[in-house]
Amino acid sequence: MMATSPHGRTELLRPDGSPVRVLVVDDESALADLLSMALRYEGWEVRTAGDGAEAIRTTRELRPDAVVLDVMLPDMDGLTVLGRLRRELPEVPVLFLTARDAVEDRIAGLTAGGDDYVTKPFSLEEVVARLRGLLRRSGAAAARSESVLAVGDLVLDEDSHEVSRAGQEIHLTATEFELLRYLMRNPRRVLSKAQILDRVWSYDFGGQANVVELYISYLRRKIDAGRSPMIHTRRGAGYLIKPGE
Amino acid sequence: MMATSPHGRTELLRPDGSPVRVLVVDDESALADLLSMALRYEGWEVRTAGDGAEAIRTTRELRPDAVVLDVMLPDMDGLTVLGRLRRELPEVPVLFLTARDAVEDRIAGLTAGGDDYVTKPFSLEEVVARLRGLLRRSGAAAARSESVLAVGDLVLDEDSHEVSRAGQEIHLTATEFELLRYLMRNPRRVLSKAQILDRVWSYDFGGQANVVELYISYLRRKIDAGRSPMIHTRRGAGYLIKPGE
DNA sequence: CAGGATTCTCAGGTTATTCACAGGTAGCCG
């Protein structure tokens, strides 16, 4: 089931119409807070836990529709927590947070089911998108909502990562894709450079704010080239996307 | 829920009909006073706090619907205060006040949820508009009031920053946009040049008072050009906007 | 480990916007 949220975007709901419930498990409270803010803004109900034991307890009580789980916890390791989680809620999809250099095969083992993972440092756009994907596929969200975004003749498929305009396929890099997805999830709405930076770049990005301008420039070259422009600058305010013409 | 205030404008109320409660946190008392006056005029109930500790205490007691928070406080830094605020009231939207050159720095993550920020020196119009936006999207204000203002055939969309008259799109600069928004929020009401200056220009503006005349002139050229005029001069008193004819 | 793709910094270039200044115009009062 889809509904229109206060901020005008569509959001996922549970089959009974209540909000989706998500549990965030991370011992770094700053990160947990950052995540819960972002997920609440998606319209989801969020609880946090700081260690494995608390995670298990909260799972039992809250019965979340999805779990975001840091694999490195102070009291027990990822596999153990996962095992106990599964004892409580066998079907719950899990999104793992892991360090970049974590051993590949162990992650592969963890994500054997329908689960997914993102590496730290991540961007909020990435986490939210993955979580939406998990919820969509798990059936916790009532309607099998489409994974395709469209604005005018511009089409973006979140599953296949394919983008096309007027039927013509366009190749984007990972960052370009995330930026475009963020714009397309908020069509006709001005997004400031700070908002974009906070959402599309990872939380530890310390660079120049003009990367946003740079990537907007890249996107225009690929998406607007020749055609009627869809990405617009609102000087002093930010950028927005809307159908050409 | 919307209601009509004594001064004839529409204002946001909480779901139970009581006034929206806002907490202003800033150690410069002159600024805090300026802000609270402006926000009270919007019909909101305002409390101020001069440092982080007081902010936390007041939050606990007042349970505000929104917080305006200076990121530079004498006793603790913005992120810390934010964390504690969130522990008290996880859902409360926050509008950050930050120095112009700090933007790149440590704003990272601040706008992650629905939050927003404005840079100092700001204009009151900007702060109020952002705060209204936050309240609108957070659902604290009962009515999901639209982000669109209309006076006659003149339409202004606060989300997309688009303005049109009789369906025809009009491009405005940032200052023109704020001036027009202020006029349109107060239709049929005379606004003096001093009021406009105080509201639309930032509080440290030191220039000639005739910028207002200049920008009114710009607006007329773009909005009234050819058509029946909507922006009227009341000699010796100020300006007002009302539907043409 | 080479080659290519990608991300990002830096800096110069371009355009839009803001604002001061000053001369012009129109309302108002006697």
Added chain:
DNA sequence: CGGCTACCTGTGAATAACCTGAGAATCCTG
């Protein structure tokens, strides 16, 4: 009708915001 005042607006300079080319650094892939 003359003069005073308030308001209007053309011109142009300074500035701010944005765009983009070139290339260094990094990551990824075979």
